[in-house]
Amino acid sequence: MPEIWFNRFMWAGFVVLLALLLGTLSGIFGVWFDDLRYGRPRVSHLAATVGHEEAQGLPSEFMAINLNRRVVVLEFPGGDASKARTLIGPYLFGAGEDLTPITLSTHDLNNDARPELLVNIKNEQLIYINQADGFRMITAAEQARLLNQQQ
Known part of the structure; x- marks a missing residue:
């Protein structure tokens, strides 16, 4: 037994x-x-037509980098590296966040015929509004307006 x-x-x-x-x-x-x-550091790439100096028909190139837990997005308007722009995002807190992948996508959220840049980090999304000369972080009022439009 x-x-x-x-x-x-x-x-x-x-x-x-x-x-x-x-x-x-x-x-x-x-x-x-x-x-x-x-790779390490985490890097992802996106080619998209966003209307920034793309006169030659070449899309803009974007690179999202998790640089020591800091979200950094590089934009090469029309693929021209001499006109590179940098978008500095948030700092990622927590153990192992230096290994978190950051991905990019575009979508016209505010129906102005210019796609916004969406930065995806885990289950969160940062929205950069597309203006004629570049991208800027969405404001709280714009975010509330977008949420009301979706409902």
């Missing part, structure tokens, strides 16, 4: 150990996959 209880506890311990091992491996694999996809 004691052997039966021992076997049950042994199997339960094995299942717990297996769960811990799989959790650890999935975390390691996730970091490894992000290393392959974004």
Whole structure:
């Protein structure tokens, strides 16, 4: 009879150990996959037509960089590196945030025929409003207006 209880506890311990091992491996694999996809420091790229000095028909190039936990976006209007602009974003707090990927997308949120720049960090999104000469951070009033339009 004691052997039966021992076997049950042994199997339960094995299942717990297996769960811990799989959790650890999935975390390691996730970091490894992000290393392959974004590198170190984390960098992503976007080519988009946003209306900034794109007279030659070339799209603007964007790079999002997680530079020591600081969100930095570089814009090359019309692909011209000599006219590069920098958008400084927030500082990322927490353990391991230097490995957080930052992605970019564009979408015309305010229906002015100029796509806004969306900076995606984990489950959050920063919105930069597209003006004729560049991008600027969205104001609280503009954000409230956009939220009301969506509802």
